[in-house]
Structures are given as structure tokens and as C-alpha cells.
Amino acid sequence: MRKIMVAAFVSLDGVMQAPGGPEEDPTGGFEHGGWVAGYPDDVVGAAMGELLSKPYELLLGRKTYDIFAAHWPHITDPNAPDFAIAEAFNRVTKHVATHRPESLAWNNSRTLGPDPVAKLRELKKEEGLALLTQGSSDFLQTLFANDLVDELRLLVYPIVLGRGKRLFGSSAKPAGFRLESSQVSPNGIIVAAYTRAGDVKTGSFALEEPTPEEIARRNDLR
Structure with missing residues (x-):
């Protein structure tokens, strides 16, 4: 069965908007676009290289698709630093x-159709490559709300952005995840991999007999 893997750059307060540059996504008045670029790190580069070295297909929301389609097809110089990624993407x-499938001009692009959730449930039942997200903060809310995410690959940066589009919104379905691996880079970036692990486990530290x-x-809380 296919898995859906969510890969994301996030701040300590969970913001994932516009990590790559100021013009990537300034919607909502976001002023800190390009916040990843201030923390160049070989460990992060190796982690991304390892992630993208495995066979996958991309799963994208429309806004991220447009960002990618305006960028990656235009990297054609084999000596460019990101040529290998461009070639793969x-x-x-x-x-x-x-909602505009007729405008998907980037080669090998397919629409998820009028019901993306139903289509993804079908795809996940198939034998095939993992479906890897990049960016797509709005679309991720649909994935989390419908419990479609099997794995998380998070790079958590030691910054607080205060406002912006977040990885998890209030619509996310409660779910347990298991930490599979982690490391901390020289710049303090936490590189962590999680897999889906059942429901949220709860308990209580309250006294067996509550006091008056x-x-x-x-x-008072009611």
C-alpha cells in the first residue's frame, strides 16, 4: 500500500509559510519569507538528500504546485546546485x-479530481510509490483532518515567527505518532522522522477521590 509522507520546514511555533524566499508566499502580510535561508546546514542538506533519494511521487496543493512549476522546470544547467532536485521533480x-485541472501544464501532472480525499484513499490502497508532500500548508489541513498522513519528516528551526500558515490547524484529527529517528544539526535544527502509531493515549494524574x-x-469550568 502507498504511504503519504508529509515533509515540512517548521518554526518552533509551527509556522511553515514561505521558508524559501520573501516572494514565495507573502499572503496575510507574512514578512519573514526565506527564514530557512538564514540557517544553512550540511545536516539539513543531507537529510533532504536522503529523503529525496528514495522513489516517490509528489503530492501538492495548488499554490505550491504553481510555485514549483514556475521554478523547477527552469533549472536546466547541470552545474546548478539544485539541478538534481529539479531533474527529479x-x-x-x-x-x-x-479546481483547474486544465491548467496543469507541468509535465507528468495529474489532478486529484473533484474529491481529493476519496482519490487519495484509492491511491493509498494501491501498490506503488510513496506520495510525498512539499509545502502545501492549506492542503495539509485536509490530509490531517481526514487522517491520511502515515509519516512526518520535520525540520524544526530554532525560531519563533509569531504568525503565518501553520503545519497543524484546529481541524487536525487527533492521532498518535512514533518517533523513528532524530538528530540536531550544528545550527540547532531538529531533524525528526515520525510514523503513525494509533490513537492518542490519555490518562490522569488526579487524586482517586477529588478534594472539595x-x-x-x-x-467553575462548566
Whole structure:
């Protein structure tokens, strides 16, 4: 069965908007575009290289698709630093959540159709390559709300951005994840891999018999 893997650059407060540059996504008045570029790191480069070295197909929201389609096909110099990524992204199949399927001009692009959730459930039942997201913060909310994510690959940067599009919104379905691997880069970036691991586990540290003060406190919350 296919897996959906979410890969994301995030700040300590969970913002993932416009990590690559000021003009990437300034919507909502976001002023810190390009926040990843201030922390160049060989460990992060190696982690991304390892992630993208495995067979995959891309799973993208429409806004990220447009960003990628305006950038990666135009890297044609074999000596360019990102040529290997460009070559891979141009080659692989791109599954796109869009209401404008007729405008998917980038080669090997496919629409997820009028019901992306249903289509993804079908794709996940198939034998095939992993579906890897990049960016797509708005579309990720749909994936998390419908419990479609099997793995997370997070690069957590030691910064607080305060506002911006976040990895997890209030619509995310509660879910447990298991940490599979982690490391901290020289610049303090946490590189972590998680896999889906059942439901959220809960318990209680309360006294077996609540005190009168505790009962009163609970009543005040109602």
C-alpha cells in the first residue's frame, strides 16, 4: 500500500509559510519569507538528500504546485546546485489538488479530481510509490483532518515567527505518532522522522477521590 509522507520546514511555533524566499508566499502580510535561508546546514542538506533519494511521487496543493512549476522546470544547467532536485521533480508524477485541472501544464501532472480525499484513499490502497508532500500548508489541513498522513519528516528551526500558515490547524484529527529517528544539526535544527502509531493515549494524574476544592474548580469550568 502507498504511504503519504508529509515533509515540512517548521518554526518552533509551527509556522511553515514561505521558508524559501520573501516572494514565495507573502499572503496575510507574512514578512519573514526565506527564514530557512538564514540557517544553512550540511545536516539539513543531507537529510533532504536522503529523503529525496528514495522513489516517490509528489503530492501538492495548488499554490505550491504553481510555485514549483514556475521554478523547477527552469533549472536546466547541470552545474546548478539544485539541478538534481529539479531533474527529479520534473520527472516524477505530480498529484495535485486543484479546481483547474486544465491548467496543469507541468509535465507528468495529474489532478486529484473533484474529491481529493476519496482519490487519495484509492491511491493509498494501491501498490506503488510513496506520495510525498512539499509545502502545501492549506492542503495539509485536509490530509490531517481526514487522517491520511502515515509519516512526518520535520525540520524544526530554532525560531519563533509569531504568525503565518501553520503545519497543524484546529481541524487536525487527533492521532498518535512514533518517533523513528532524530538528530540536531550544528545550527540547532531538529531533524525528526515520525510514523503513525494509533490513537492518542490519555490518562490522569488526579487524586482517586477529588478534594472539595477540586470539585469546586471543575464546577467553575462548566
